[in-house]
Amino acid sequence: MGANRVNEIFNDIKSDILKGNYKAGTRIPSERNLCKQYDASRVSIREAIGKLSQLGLVRKVPQSGTYVCDLRAEDSLNLLVQTIRSTSSLDPEMLISLLEILRVGALFAVEKATRKMTPAHIRELKQVLDTKKTNLHDAVILSECDFRIHKLFADLSENLFVEVIFNSFKQLYISYTIVYYSLQGTAERTLAYHQRLLNALEKRDVTYAVYVLEQSLIYAECKFKDNMEDRG
Numbered sequence: 001m002g003a004n005r006v007n008e009i010f011n012d013i014k015s016d017i018l019k020g021n022y023k024a025g026t027r028i029p030s031e032r033n034l035c036k037q038y039d040a041s042r043v044s045i046r047e048a049i050g051k052l053s054q055l056g057l058v059r060k061v062p063q064s065g066t067y068v069c070d071l072r073a074e075d076s077l078n079l080l081v082q083t084i085r086s087t088s089s090l091d092p093e094m095l096i097s098l099l100e101i102l103r104v105g106a107l108f109a110v111e112k113a114t115r116k117m118t119p120a121h122i123r124e125l126k127q128v129l130d131t132k133k134t135n136l137h138d139a140v141i142l143s144e145c146d147f148r149i150h151k152l153f154a155d156l157s158e159n160l161f162v163e164v165i166f167n168s169f170k171q172l173y174i175s176y177t178i179v180y181y182s183l184q185g186t187a188e189r190t191l192a193y194h195q196r197l198l199n200a201l202e203k204r205d206v207t208y209a210v211y212v213l214e215q216s217l218i219y220a221e222c223k224f225k226d227n228m229e230d231r232g
Contacts, residue, residue, distance in 0.1 A: 005040060009040060027066065027067050028067070103218070115206065117156070137187070139187075150166060
């Protein structure tokens with residue numbers, strides 16, 4: 001019971017930090033105030049803060065308090081990845097921000113990949129799309145297929161940064177793509193986009209390939225936003 005309470009407090013404060021409710025460089029409430037806020041013991045509060053400190057989200061300053069670290073500071077990419085990985089569900093604003101940055105990387109990757117596409121790559125993509133066609137009601141398989149498509153683009157981009165970013169968010173990508181494919185109409189619509197994308201790749205039409213993929217990703221972002229608004 002105590003461990004669950006510590007995790008609840010830890011996740012709540014972490015969410016506030018990621019949402020920007022606690023700004024970088026500011027001091028979070030004192031242990032005493034947090035005890036009152038969460039109706040928890042000082043031991044539980046200290047354990048929760050300790051976990052935040054281990055993650056690199058806060059730092060303790062003797063005789064002063066606990067301060068929020070700057071996620072935008074140097075060497076913070078690994079911290080951000082670890083933080084997101086440790087989150088069972090993302091704040092809606094953070095999810096949209098993540099989708100937007102992944103879109104930028106995906107468009108860069110497909111532009112590079114289109115120029116390097118070989119007949120073997122085209123055959124691989126056709127097999128993936130065939131798998132999608134026969135599993136339109138299986139969100140897990142659809143998610144795995146999407147990951148294979150984007151991983152191929154990332155690999156063909158031969159850009160280390162794109163590959164690292166994409167692989168770093170693999171687990172999160174698959175989890176939220178499964179949610180995406182549970183939404184009505186997404187499987188059929190996305191398959192149609194991917195078929196158009198395949199046609200562009202076969203013709204090595206870079207401009208159209210980038211355009212189709214961008215439309216597909218924007219559609220996905222809009223579906224997520226609509227879904228979050230409906231739940232809100």
